[in-house]
Amino acid sequence: MEKKIKIKAGKVEVLAQLNDSKIAGLIWEALPISASTNTWGDEIYFSIPVTAKLENPIEAVEKGDLGYWPEGKSFCIFFGPTPISSKDEIKPASSVEIVGKLSGNPEKFKKVESGETIILEKLL
Numbered sequence: 001m002e003k004k005i006k007i008k009a010g011k012v013e014v015l016a017q018l019n020d021s022k023i024a025g026l027i028w029e030a031l032p033i034s035a036s037t038n039t040w041g042d043e044i045y046f047s048i049p050v051t052a053k054l055e056n057p058i059e060a061v062e063k064g065d066l067g068y069w070p071e072g073k074s075f076c077i078f079f080g081p082t083p084i085s086s087k088d089e090i091k092p093a094s095s096v097e098i099v100g101k102l103s104g105n106p107e108k109f110k111k112v113e114s115g116e117t118i119i120l121e122k123l124l
Contacts, residue, residue, distance in 0.1 A: 002017065003025075004018075005120055006120075008121075009119070012108045014104035014108055015123065018066070019098065019099060021056070021098075022052070023052045023054075023068045023097050026052055027068070027075065027120075030048060030050055031120055031121055032121040033048050034117060035048065035117070036115055036116070038074075040082055041083045042079045042080025043078050043080075043092070045076040046074055046118055047074055049073075050068070051073055054097045058095060058098060059091060059092070061078045061090050063078060063080060064079070065101060066098070066101060067096035067099060068096060069094070071093075071094060075120065078090055079102075079109040080107070
C-alpha cells in the first residue's frame, strides 16, 4: 500500500511519499500529527509520537528526504544544507533513518519559520 502524505505549514503545502521501512509504518499509524517546527539551517524538524531505533542509519541525506531522528523523536524535512553540511553533502545533526521523500519542491520549506504549526496527514 502506498503511504502518501500531505505536509502543511503556514502557506506551504507539499505532498510526500513514506517508504516501506518499519519506522515509516509507525509514523503512518500515528497520523495525523500536528506539531511546532524547529529549524536548523535548511532543515525542519519536530517531535512526533514515535519512538524507534534506527535500522538503517545514515549520516548524509539528499534534498527532499524525510527522516526520523531518534535523539529528538523527531520527523525531519531536509531541503538544503544544515550548519554542519559540507559543500557536497547535507548532514543531519546525527544519524537519521530515511522514511520518505517529498514529491513537490523542497525549497518551498524555506518560507517556514521556527515555531510555526506543521501538520502531517494521510492522503487516502
